[in-house]
Amino acid sequence: MDRRSSGRAPLLTVRTVLLCLAVLLACAPADLLAAGPAFEILPYEQVRAGMRGEGRTVFKGTEPESFEVEILGTLDRIGPGQNMILARLIGPTVERTGVMEGMSGSPVYVQGKIIGAVAYSWAFAREPIAGITPIEEMLAIPKDSESPASRGSGAGALGSRRGALRLPDLAAVGSAAARFDASLAHLFGAVPASAGPGSPLGLAVSASGLAGAWIGRRVPALAARIALAPSPSGSGEASAESPPGSAQDAQVGVAEAEVPLRAGDAVGAQLARGEIELTAYGTVTRVEGPRVLAMGHPFLQLGAVDYPMTRARVETLFPSLASSFKVVSSGPPVGAFHQDRAAGLAGRLGARARTLPVRIELQHEGDAARAFAYEIVDDPLLTPVLLYLTVGGILTTTQRGPGDASVELREGSVLLVGDEERAELANLFAGPDAVAEASAWVGLVADAILTNPLEPVRVKGVNLLLRYSDTAKSARITGAWADRRQVRPGEHVVLTVGLLANREGESLETIPIEIPTELAPGRLTIHVGDARTLTRIEQSGADGRMPLSLGHLLDLINSFRRNQSLSILGTREEPSILIGSEPFPNLPPSRAALILRGEGRGGFPILRTRAILDETRDSDYEIEGYRRIELEVVR
Numbered sequence: 093m094d095r096r097s098s099g100r101a102p103l104l105t106v107r108t109v110l111l112c113l114a115v116l117l118a119c120a121p122a123d124l125l126a127a128g129p130a131f132e133i134l135p136y137e138q139v140r141a142g143m144r145g146e147g148r149t150v151f152k153g154t155e156p157e158s159f160e161v162e163i164l165g166t167l168d169r170i171g172p173g174q175n176m177i178l179a180r181l182i183g184p185t186v187e188r189t190g191v192m193e194g195m196s197g198s199p200v201y202v203q204g205k206i207i208g209a210v211a212y213s214w215a216f217a218r219e220p221i222a223g224i225t226p227i228e229e230m231l232a233i234p235k236d237s238e239s240p241a242s243r244g245s246g247a248g249a250l251g252s253r254r255g256a257l258r259l260p261d262l263a264a265v266g267s268a269a270a271r272f273d274a275s276l277a278h279l280f281g282a283v284p285a286s287a288g289p290g291s292p293l294g295l296a297v298s299a300s301g302l303a304g305a306w307i308g309r310r311v312p313a314l315a316a317r318i319a320l321a322p323s324p325s326g327s328g329e330a331s332a333e334s335p336p337g338s339a340q341d342a343q344v345g346v347a348e349a350e351v352p353l354r355a356g357d358a359v360g361a362q363l364a365r366g367e368i369e370l371t372a373y374g375t376v377t378r379v380e381g382p383r384v385l386a387m388g389h390p391f392l393q394l395g396a397v398d399y400p401m402t403r404a405r406v407e408t409l410f411p412s413l414a415s416s417f418k419v420v421s422s423g424p425p426v427g428a429f430h431q432d433r434a435a436g437l438a439g440r441l442g443a444r445a446r447t448l449p450v451r452i453e454l455q456h457e458g459d460a461a462r463a464f465a466y467e468i469v470d471d472p473l474l475t476p477v478l479l480y481l482t483v484g485g486i487l488t489t490t491q492r493g494p495g496d497a498s499v500e501l502r503e504g505s506v507l508l509v510g511d512e513e514r515a516e517l518a519n520l521f522a523g524p525d526a527v528a529e530a531s532a533w534v535g536l537v538a539d540a541i542l543t544n545p546l547e548p549v550r551v552k553g554v555n556l557l558l559r560y561s562d563t564a565k566s567a568r569i570t571g572a573w574a575d576r577r578q579v580r581p582g583e584h585v586v587l588t589v590g591l592l593a594n595r596e597g598e599s600l601e602t603i604p605i606e607i608p609t610e611l612a613p614g615r616l617t618i619h620v621g622d623a624r625t626l627t628r629i630e631q632s633g634a635d636g637r638m639p640l641s642l643g644h645l646l647d648l649i650n651s652f653r654r655n656q657s658l659s660i661l662g663t664r665e666e667p668s669i670l671i672g673s674e675p676f677p678n679l680p681p682s683r684a685a686l687i688l689r690g691e692g693r694g695g696f697p698i699l700r701t702r703a704i705l706d707e708t709r710d711s712d713y714e715i716e717g718y719r720r721i722e723l724e725v726v727r
Contacts, residue, residue: 131206131355132205133206133207133231134205135228136166136207136208139177139226140163143163143202144162144163144202145161145200145201145202145203146158146161147161147181147210148201149194149198149210149356150356150375150404152406153406154403154404156354156355156356156357158183159181159182160182161179161181161182161200163202164221167223171434174225174229176223176225177207177224177226178221178222178223179200179222179224180221181210186220189411190219190220190411190415191210191217191222191293192293192296192409192416192417193294193296193415193417193418194295194417194420195210195375195418196209196210196294196295196374196388197209197359197376197377197385197387197388198377199356199376199377199378200224206355206377206378207224207226207227208224208225208226209225209227209230209375209387209388209436210223211224211292211436212224212225212293212389213291216413216414225388225389227377230378230385230435230436230438231385233385233431233433233436234431235383261536261540262537262652263623263624263627263628264536264624265532269531269532272477275477276480276481280311292390293388295372295391296372296374296417296418297370297371297373298369298370298420298421299368300368300369301369301486301489302370302481302482302485310481352379352426353376353426355379357375357376357404358374358406358420359374359384359386359401359403360373360402360404360423361387361400361401361402361432362401362402362445362469363468363469363474364466364468364469364478365400365422366466367465368466371422373420373422374386374387374388374391377436379441382427382440382443383438383440384438384439384440386439389434390432390433390434390435390436390437392432392474393433395432395433396430397432398470398471399439399445399469400428400429400445400447400469401441401443401445402425402426403422403424404420404422405420405421405423427439427440427441428440429445430443445469447468448467448470448551448553449466449467449553450464450468450482450556451553452465452483452556452558453557454487454490454558454560455559456490456560457560457562464486466482475538475542476536476538476539477535479535479554480534480535481531483530483556487560491527491562492562494524496522496523496562496563496564497524498520498521498566499520499521499530500559500560500565500656501517501518501557501558503516503518503557504557505517505555505556505558506555507537507553507554508551508552508553508555509551509642509646510550510552513646514646515541515649515650516650517533517534517537517556519533519656520565520656520713522565522566522594522713523564523714524564526564530558534556537649538551538554540645541645541649546639546642564594565712566593566713566714566715567591567592567594568591568716569590569591569620569658569715569716569717569718569719570591570592570598571719572587572590572721573588574587574723577724578725578726579616579724579725579726581607581608581610582608583606584605584606584607585723586602586603586604587603587604587660588600588601588602589603589719591711594713601658603707603709605618605660605705605707606705607705607723611704613725614724614725615723615725616663616664616704616723616724617662617723618662618721619659619662619663619718619719620658620659620718620719620721622714622716622717623654623655623657623715624653625717625718626661627652627653629661630661630663655714655715656711656712657711658709658711659706659707659708660707660708660709661703663701663702663704664702664704665700666701666702
C-alpha cells in the first residue's frame, strides 16, 4: 500500500504541473504567446576580440542565410550613450561584395547569444569590416509612440522657417523648391559621417513610378539605383476613381502572414505606395512577440513615426567599390514602424500605419486625362517633401524633361483638411522651372498647414487636377498708365496695361477702377504687377499678415494672389497698427505720434503704408513684371 501510494505521488505532481501550465497559457496575453523563442543577450561589456560567431541576412529571395563573424574589438562612446563592436564578416558572398546597404540590422550571434546588429561600414574598404550596434541600445528604443502629427511644429520641412506662416512665404516657390531639394539630399543622399569611426550603412532604397532624371536632379546619390528598382508588388488603398479623403482616413492594410517576420528577414520602411513606391530596406534584428527591431541605425531619425512595415524580397546584389547594395522589392505590409531612433527602427507586427491618399488627374493639352493614385506617409515633416517629390516625379515621367513648360493647377485642386475645410491650390506656373515650382507650391501649402503652431491638424487627402503644356504661358507687363492724373473720390479712372505674351505679341488691357468715396485728398499710388511682387509690397513695413487660427490660415491661403492674375493694389503712406492681421488706420494724431515714437505700442507691428483698393484680373498667363502709377486725389 505504501509502495503504491508513493508511486502515484509523482504522477499526480506531473498532472498538477501540466494543469497549472495550461491555466497560465490560457490566461497569457496573445503578445506573449506570439513571441516565440528569443536568443539570450551577450552584453557589450562581455564581448572580446577573437570571439567568433555568425550573422544572418537575406542574399537572395526571402530566406536568411548565415555568414561568419570574427570580433576585432570594441569602441567605447562613439557618441553619447553609443558604443560599437568591430567585426570582420567572413563568407563567399560578403567577401565578394563587402558590407552591403540592405544588411543594416543583420543580427550577429556569439556563443548562441545575440550581441547586436550590423550597422556601420567604411567606404572603399578592402575587407568586409563592419560596425555592430550593441543589442542593449536597440532594446532601449522607446516602446510607446506619440502620434507624429502631435510632434512640435514650427521649422517644418523647409528648415529655416520659424513660427507662424507669413503671407509672403507662399510666394517664394523658387526658394522653397531649393529647400525641398536640400531636405531630400539630406534625407536620402549620402549618409553623413557618424559621431565616431565609420558611417551608418545606407539603406537599400527602391523607387518606382518616378523619372530617374527627376530623382537625379533632386537626389544624385540615389539616382544610380532608381533604374534597378523592381516594380512594386502591390498598391495601396487609394483609388483613382474617387477623391482621397472622401471616406475614412486611409490606412495601409496589413497582410495576414502565415509566417511572421524572423530575425534576419529583409524588411522595408515604406514612404510611398501605389502607383508610386518609395521604400527603404534593411534587416530584422530581433522579434519579441509583436515587437520588431530592425536596421541598427536610424533611417531618418524622426523619433515617433508611422511608416508602413513591409516584407521584402532580395532580387539580386550589386557589388560596388564604393558601397555595394541589395536590389530589393517590397512585399505586403505586415505592420508599422513607430520609432526611428539612433539605434534603429522599432515597430509592431499587425499595426496599421496611417497614410495620406493622393489622387492626381493629369491632362496634356489636347490629350485625354490620366489618373494616378498612391499613398504617402502621413507626417508633418515628411508629407510636404514627399508631395514635392512625387508630384514633380509624375510630371517629369509623363511629360518632357528640360525646356519651357506650363503647369496649371486647375480649380478643384485641394488639400482636404479636417472633416470639411480645404486649402485651395489653383495656380499657374510657366517657364523652365514650371514643374519644380508647381510641385513646390503643393508642398509649401502642405508644410504651412501641417507645421502650423496654432493647433493640431490633419490633412486627410490631396486631389490635384493638373494641365500641362509644352510652351511657357507667360506674359510680361510692358507698361501701365492712367487716363488722368487727378481724380476725385467716387470717380472711376481707367488703367491701361500693356502685356507681351510669350510668342503671341503685345496686347493692351483696359481696367476701370473706382476711387473709394471716403478717401481723403492726397497722393494715391497704384501698383500694377504680378502676384509675388504685389504680395511683398502689401506686406512691406511689417512682419506680414500672421494667421490667428487654423481657419484664418486657410482663409489666407485661399485668398492668396495667384500667378495668373494681374494684380492692382492702391496704397497710401498712412501709418496703421496691425492687430492680428487687420490694419487699423486713421488714428488720432496724438495716438499716432505716440505710436510712431515707439512708446506704448504694446508689441503691435506698424504698417507704414495702407491698402486703399485691391483688385485682380484673371488671365491665361503667368503674369510677370511691375509698374507704378501716381495719382492725386482732390476734392
